[in-house]
């Protein structure tokens with residue numbers, strides 16, 4: 309049995325992006341529990357890149373990912389409208405204040421601007437913030453390209469190889485999976501919703517990473533959406549929606565239901581809540597719910613990603629807690645993790661990224 313330099317547990321966006329970054333420098337084993345990579349959160353996202361999404365603590369990773377996503381051809385301009393109802397201007401005020409120092413181009417718009425962006429918007433929606441930089445991301449292409457870069461650089465990908473337990477002895481992890489045993493000098497936990505379970509199976513202290521269910525419904529509506537429709541997000545956090553091909557709409561109630569790791573399924577009540585909210589906002593007729601799905605967004609207690617060696621085991625590396633931003637932050641997060649692992653972490657990491665903000669040691 310050969311001993312890999314690094315074993316990465318989980319081949320979603322996190323594991324695949326890190327495998328691609330490490331592959332030219334280290335021997336890498338990528339272990340995935342499912343039949344194929346990307347079955348869980350990565351395959352279920354709303355596929356947008358929005359700099360403000362996730363808050364100011366996440367934004368440096370999102371902003372720093374832009375060039376690589378854009379250069380790779382994964383982005384399509386969309387624009388985001390953060391929308392508030394009624395005469396209460398406090399929501400938009402607070403939102404703008406939160407990002408005042410961020411460098412994100414955010415413009416306050418009133419009723420006239422909102423009407424120009426959203427056909428048949430109902431009365432009462434009079435306050436908004438326009439985030440021009442928002443983009444759609446081609447998630448499947450990004451994930452596939454990370455996996456093919458990894459394979460081209462000799463990463464060994466094993467599917468149906470869920471980690472069951474692992475032991476560290478004499479400088480080496482022995483990893484027991486359904487597909488047999490493997491050895492590696494460093495173990496990376498990129499198991500998404502299962503991150504705490506993987507830590508426990510490795511006798512490492514879990515970090516209270518909580519999976520929260522998020523629902524999306526694909527609707528056929530009248531009038532059909534056009535490509536010009538922006539991503540529309542309620543500033544009160546009660547919904548978001550964006551157009552999809554063929555005049556369809558993707559709609560979410562922005563739900564965050566705590567759940568256990570697993571194959572998340574949508575609940576009818578969440579779909580109904582989303583549609584009811586949509587109908588408060590626009591005069592659009594919902595013709596049919598064509599498709600619905602749910603996925604897990606997994607958060608550390610402070611809702612920032614966890615990137616760095618475990619405090620209680622320096623050969624166990626956390627790459628988890630990607631919450632609702634694991635696609636849009638993938639290039640910069642993988643870069644940060646790879647630099648740590650390759651021993652290059654330091655102030656030269658540059659931009660506004662502060663590695664300590666994401667280090668597991670913040671929970672000690």
Ligand SMILES: Cc1cc2nc3c(=O)[nH]c(=O)nc-3n(C[C@H](O)[C@H](O)[C@H](O)COP(=O)(O)OP(=O)(O)OC[C@H]3O[C@@H](n4cnc5c(N)ncnc54)[C@H](O)[C@@H]3O)c2cc1C
Nearest residue numbers: 318320321322341349350354355356471500603634635636
């Ligand atoms: C509805 C929804 C909308 C979203 N919209 C966006 C968006 O617009 N933009 C954005 O940036 N992000 C979005 N996200 C968040 C994004 O999808 C996640 O942050 C990202 O996919 C997390 O990637 P991951 O690799 O950490 O997790 P996952 O994709 O879940 O991958 C983890 C993998 O680990 C595997 N695994 C688990 N346990 C084991 C084990 N013991 N052994 C081996 N393998 C194991 C799992 O099978 C899984 O494949 C959204 C998420 C949801 C659910």
